[in-house]
Amino acid sequence: MNYIWENIFRRGGDKSISAVLRENILFRDLSDGELRFLERCVHVRHFHAGESVFRQGEVGVGMYIVVKGRIEIYVIDPSAASEESREIYITQLLNNDFFGELSLVEDNGRRTATAVAREESTLIGFFKPDLMEILSRRPAMGTRITLRIAEVLGRRLKETTEKVSDLRRALKDLRPPPEQDAT
Amino acid sequence: MIDPRSAYIIRRERRWRLVSFCTILVLSAVIILAIEGMLASCVLAFVIAYLFSPIVDFLERRGLPRGTATFLPFLIGGLVLGVGLTLLLPLVSDQLGVLAERLPKYQADLAGLISSIEAKYNIYLKAGQLNLTEKFNAWIVDRTSSLSVALPAFVSQSFTVLLLSPFFAFFMLQDGNSVARSLLSFVPNHMFEIALNLRHQINDQLGGFIRARFLEAAIVGAVVWIGLQALDFPYATVLALFAGATNLIPYVGPITGAVPAVLIAMVSPEIAGQTTPALTLLLVTGIYFVAQLIDIIFVIPLVVAKIVDLHPVTVVVMIVAGAEVAGILGMMISVPVASAAKLTFNALYSHLTNFRD
Numbered sequence: 368m369n370y371i372w373e374n375i376f377r378r379g380g381d382k383s384i385s386a387v388l389r390e391n392i393l394f395r396d397l398s399d400g401e402l403r404f405l406e407r408c409v410h411v412r413h414f415h416a417g418e419s420v421f422r423q424g425e426v427g428v429g430m431y432i433v434v435k436g437r438i439e440i441y442v443i444d445p446s447a448a449s450e451e452s453r454e455i456y457i458t459q460l461l462n463n464d465f466f467g468e469l470s471l472v473e474d475n476g477r478r479t480a481t482a483v484a485r486e487e488s489t490l491i492g493f494f495k496p497d498l499m500e501i502l503s504r505r506p507a508m509g510t511r512i513t514l515r516i517a518e519v520l521g522r523r524l525k526e527t528t529e530k531v532s533d534l535r536r537a538l539k540d541l542r543p544p545p546e547q548d549a550t
Numbered sequence: 551m552i553d554p555r556s557a558y559i560i561r562r563e564r565r566w567r568l569v570s571f572c573t574i575l576v577l578s579a580v581i582i583l584a585i586e587g588m589l590a591s592c593v594l595a596f597v598i599a600y601l602f603s604p605i606v607d608f609l610e611r612r613g614l615p616r617g618t619a620t621f622l623p624f625l626i627g628g629l630v631l632g633v634g635l636t637l638l639l640p641l642v643s644d645q646l647g648v649l650a651e652r653l654p655k656y657q658a659d660l661a662g663l664i665s666s667i668e669a670k671y672n673i674y675l676k677a678g679q680l681n682l683t684e685k686f687n688a689w690i691v692d693r694t695s696s697l698s699v700a701l702p703a704f705v706s707q708s709f710t711v712l713l714l715s716p717f718f719a720f721f722m723l724q725d726g727n728s729v730a731r732s733l734l735s736f737v738p739n740h741m742f743e744i745a746l747n748l749r750h751q752i753n754d755q756l757g758g759f760i761r762a763r764f765l766e767a768a769i770v771g772a773v774v775w776i777g778l779q780a781l782d783f784p785y786a787t788v789l790a791l792f793a794g795a796t797n798l799i800p801y802v803g804p805i806t807g808a809v810p811a812v813l814i815a816m817v818s819p820e821i822a823g824q825t826t827p828a829l830t831l832l833l834v835t836g837i838y839f840v841a842q843l844i845d846i847i848f849v850i851p852l853v854v855a856k857i858v859d860l861h862p863v864t865v866v867v868m869i870v871a872g873a874e875v876a877g878i879l880g881m882m883i884s885v886p887v888a889s890a891a892k893l894t895f896n897a898l899y900s901h902l903t904n905f906r907d
Contacts (some may be wrong), residue, residue, distance in 0.1 A: 410731065410746070412739055417552035417561045428747045464792070494743065496750035500727070504610050 384411060384491060390463055393493075393515045395534050399406045408501060410492040414484035427470035427478045429494030433460050436488020440466065441481045460487070471495055477533055555680070561611045564738040571736040589709045589876065593883055594711055595718030599726065600760040602627070606723050620723045624716060640789065657690055659817035744898070752890050759886050767794040770804070770841045777837030782831075785814070793838065797845075800865050800882045803844075808838040860888055 388394050394405060394412030414420060414436070421427060425444050431438075436499055440457040447453040457480060460466055470476055471493070552560075583587045602623045609619035665683040730749060737745045771794025778786035793807035815834040860868070865885055872884025 409740070411743065412736070414739060415556060417556040417740060420739070426744075428743045471901065492742070494746055496746055499750070503607050506611060522888070550876050 381443045384409075384434060387432055387491060388486060389464060390434055390517070393465070393468070393512055396515065397508060401505065402460060404508070405442065405501070408493075408497045410497075413488050413494050414488045414490065415486060416486045418484050420482035420484060420490065421467070421478050423478050423481045425478050426475050427452075427467055428475075429470050429492060429497070430465055430468040431482070432465040433462055434489040434491055435486045436490075437461055438464075438466070438488060438490070439483050439485050439503060441483065443550040444481070446520070447476060454481075468516055468519060471498055472520070562606065565739040567736050568741075571733070571738075574733060584618065587707050587714070590707070590879055591714040591718060593879060594715035595722060596756075597764075598715060598719035599722040600628050600757045601764060602719065602723060606760075608825065617724060620720060623718055628716075635717055642791070645788045649785055651790065656817050658816065661686055663817060676899055697744055717866060748894060748898075752893055755893060756886055758892060759889065765798045766845050770794055770797045770807070770845055773841035774807075774811075774837060777840065778834075781833055781837070783811070783815075783834065793841070795905045799869060799878075800885050801862065802866070802869055802881070804838070806841050808835070811838065860885065860892065864888065 368541055385402060388409070389402055394402065396406060411434070414433075420431060423441075438460040440460065442455045442457055444453055444455055460482075464483060467478070468477070498509065498512065501512065516519060558874050565860055583594055600618075605623045606616075606619045609622060610616055614622070661683050664686050670681060723825060724905040734742070734749065771790045774793040775786055775790030785791075789811045792810060796807035798850075801804070812831070814829045865888075867883040867886040869881050870880075872880030872887075874880070876883070
């Protein structure tokens, strides 16, 4: 499991835009009125199969929530020997999953992976200018969303740290023990 | 790997979206430029919308619905403008009346001043070579006649602009975001994030720029008014309004704003009875200088520094180009338009060179 890209908050089912927003962990604290306001702030985008949502290295300004379809996440390894092995598959994201939320808090941060629609997909885009508008017009609502973003990023960081620790332990176990002096 | 059929569909949709988006932009620009008074109405509407938007957002933050939050500043602004005009108009009209009465005298005095300078320097030049007095008189006649032709058209156009612009501004504040979102929905997916971010940046910077320019104009106008009143200089209100309005034009504006007062001080030294003519001229120049100093030291670093900076030569070239295309309005909007163009170019350039690896 990849803790940065995998949805650790996943729930299933095909839903409408408002239902998807309501179910998302970032907007769970919002009232009905605030959700209606949010619906007017977000952007619904449709992607064809094979179309990239964003590419690794581009400047990202926001996150996407999958309403319908399937998104695959890849990392490009420039040092790979062949063209085929350059794309390292990370995970796939389905309905209600979200990705790219780090860009909401980064300043001109670059995308660390490539996201590609693998079938006809509908995504909800929620970007930094939208968050700024909410913070400017409805600060209480904006603060609740920002706190949830911080919580999600914190959880991802914690999961990743634990994973790195596990890998280090596993790596240590794999190393041969230091040779005893035969004297 | 993406199959050729999908790649073709994606490319075709991107092309159509881009064509639709550009067509909407071009058509809007054509309509704005083709209808008389529409450009000025839109520019003024943008200015009003940018000036009011922090107040509207503040009222919305206080819990008012967007419609009420938008309507209230227009209501209060209308009342303030009405009261202000009621108080200011008689004063301005009195001062303009006196100025119109004395204008032939100022013209004669100025012509006399020019001929005395000409006589003094003709010793060094061939007699009658400059003909400055004749040229000045011809220029005055030309200006006066062109003003008498342009004034009725200007007044009727201003009436349309003043009626339309608050109406447009109200709907920009009320529904501007929805309209922008609808327009952005035409942008192809691969350009969507940069377009959205660009719109946000331009909006932010233009808003800051316009609010800063109006704050500067108000401060300069107020300092000039206080200074001229203290000096008991005639037409203080008219001259202060003129200085404030011309201050909206960068670089050229502050000098233009000072010219009428300096000329009046030069040709009518008797206006400040207790001082000498040279001291009056010095004091009047000093007032305009102090107003600009306050602007440069306190206002510009605090409020204007954040806006996208253009080289002074670029600014002057843009002002001249603006004046050629759209007169005084062109001079005022050329710098924000150039700033927005620079921002757009920089963002697109970085996107094309850096963002896409």
